[in-house]
Amino acid sequence: MSRKQTNQSKSPQKSRREEERDLRRQSILDAALLLFSRQGYKETKLTEIAREARLGKATLYYYFPDKETIFWTIYQEEATAYYQQISEEIVQIDDPVTIAKSYIYGFIQYGFTHRNFLRLIFPLGKNSPIGTTEKHRLFLQEVESYRRPADDHLKTVLEQSASRISGEMLTAILWSFLSGLSLKIVQGATRPAIEKEAEVFLSLLVPQL
Numbered sequence: 001m002s003r004k005q006t007n008q009s010k011s012p013q014k015s016r017r018e019e020e021r022d023l024r025r026q027s028i029l030d031a032a033l034l035l036f037s038r039q040g041y042k043e044t045k046l047t048e049i050a051r052e053a054r055l056g057k058a059t060l061y062y063y064f065p066d067k068e069t070i071f072w073t074i075y076q077e078e079a080t081a082y083y084q085q086i087s088e089e090i091v092q093i094d095d096p097v098t099i100a101k102s103y104i105y106g107f108i109q110y111g112f113t114h115r116n117f118l119r120l121i122f123p124l125g126k127n128s129p130i131g132t133t134e135k136h137r138l139f140l141q142e143v144e145s146y147r148r149p150a151d152d153h154l155k156t157v158l159e160q161s162a163s164r165i166s167g168e169m170l171t172a173i174l175w176s177f178l179s180g181l182s183l184k185i186v187q188g189a190t191r192p193a194i195e196k197e198a199e200v201f202l203s204l205l206v207p208q209l
């Protein structure tokens with residue numbers, strides 16, 4: 001058999017192995033997210049994560065060296081994906097009111113489909129390693145940089161309009177409001193209640209735009 005034929009015959013098998021590795025890695029992250037959100041970061045043991053993922057503890061260590069790495073991997077992948085998604089949507093919009101609505105209603109949609117991730121960030125008495133060291137603070141800043149295209153676009157749009165609010169102020173107001181919504185979603189607020197609060201907020205904000 002030629003080298004070319006040998007490589008071709010091995011490629012599908014290699015792809016399957018890679019797919020299996022990806023599936024095992026994702027099963028670990030999914031299991032950890034569920035347990036972290038349910039019982040807290042500190043209380044969750046690696047053996048529990050392995051059991052929830054239906055993997056051996058040795059297999060878990062093959063993918064992640066420790067629990068903290070699992071936590072920050074979840075945070076980075078989830079937050080980065082969310083920020084990239086909203087940035088892709090918002091940079092296509094040139095009206096400040098529509099941008100504000102996109103921030104808010106896009107977040108509400110995300111929050112109710114990713115409630116466990118919000119519980120990771122706002123654990124309500126349950127611990128998490130977020131913000132405990134300078135290294136973590138810098139990491140958070142790096143992840144949040146992925147939302148910069150959306151924030152910068154909003155600032156540019158406001159500069160070109162007759163808005164009474166600066167772009168810097170509006171982005172601060174919006175993210176503060178979304179943080180508040182996060183807490184209420186984690187606490188169990190219903191989607192209609194959250195959407196009603198968003199309507200009231202926008203009714204106060206829109207006249208300033």
